[in-house]
Amino acid sequence: MKALIFSLCMFALVGQVSAERLKDIASVEGVRDNQLFGYGLVIGLNGTGDDTDFTNQSFISMLNQFGINLPDGASTDADNVAAVSLTATLPPFSKPGQTIDVTVSSLGNASSLQGGTLLLSALKGADGQVYAIAQGNLVIGGLGAGGIDGSRQSIATPTVARIPNGASVEKAVANSFNRGDTLTFNLNRPDFTTAKQVADKINSLLGPGVAQSLDATSIRVTAPRDPSQRVTFLSILENLDVELGRERAKIVVNSRTGTIIIGQDVTVSPAAVTHGSLTVTINASPDGAFPGAGQDLAPRQEIETDEDSGHMFVFSQGASLNDIVRAVNQVGAAPGDVMAILEGLKQAGALNADLVVI
Secondary structure (H helix, E strand, O other), X not given: OOOOOXXXXXXXXXXXXXXXXXXXXXXXXXXXXXXXXXXXXXEOOOOOOOOOHHHHHHHXXXXXXXXXXXXXXXXXXXXXXXXXXXXXXXXXOOOOOXXXXXXXXXXXXXXXXXXXXXXXXXXXXXXXXXXXXXXEEOEEOOEEEEOOOOOEEEEOOOOEEEEEEEXXXXXXXXXXXXXXXXXXXXXXXXXXXXXXXXXXXXXXXXXXXXXXXXXXXXXXXXXXXXXXXXXXXXXXXXXXXXXXXXOOOEEEEOOOOOOEEEOOOOOEOOEEEEEOOEEEEEEXXXXXXXXXXXXXXXXXXXXXXXXXXXXXXXXXXXXXHHHHHHHHHHOOOOHHHHHHHHHHHHHOOOEOOEEXXX
8 A cells, every 4th residue: 555645634623503793704894994195215324225316315405304405416425325115004993193003115126124213104094084193113023134246144134123013093084983973894705695694693682674685795784873872882892692694615726736626515417537557436325135126225425436457335324525535535545536536526527516626
């Protein structure tokens, strides 16, 4: 028998019911993060800055704001300055005076931002308004080094840095939390069964008609208009345990490592697949001592796996795809053999699951 050369991961989830808190599987419509973007200058670099035209122009413009006027066409040739882009995430309900983290990325040909300080820069939203102001010393996780022969070595990315709590919120973002008579929960993973379970769970607690599932994603809930009561109302709802709908049958195959992940509810129909010297046969026959006697007989599946070494495996009474993979694994089939069998079953319509190859 050949050595086992690929791994198999099977999640036996059939028959299990998963319950999660509503706050872990859904979000409230209108209550979300907002992305901010800005442009700035980093100074204090140890000769690792930019030599681009837009960095020079930005530096001269900054000097002009402080009353230092340079002649037209002047060049600063400052290699301790770098032009950078700024990005940040503004959480919902952020108020002026609170702080958020900032990510700083080089825009020009700076080789490293290590040791730099970001000058005061505005962070704007998609509407062009300023929502935060950023400034501070950069914390860098990468490292770059170079030799006199021109060789360079980098660890991680020295041209990307962060400023923890480096931006101060200047303006709050309006949201729809306190508007109207209803709130809408949006599921992170759309599923009709889960949407119905959420609505039923809320209605069993608060009464019929309070919650309505609009589609596979959204559940609309009648809510109090008073803000303080609405907060208490949501605190109760988001901690409800909801039974999730079962995922679609899916198989994930990692073509590099040979790992096969089989989800719940994966089944196969009668089929035969031949790949090289390996043959897999799935037969369905009535289960009973006297077939043809007129009684309703449950189908019985038998799966045979054969290789030129003479190995054969027979499974009955509800054999699943797990049994097929286990069988070809025992004869030491290569990852390519298993993938070919799965693809063949899918093409033949004998596999009910989505086949995802990564």
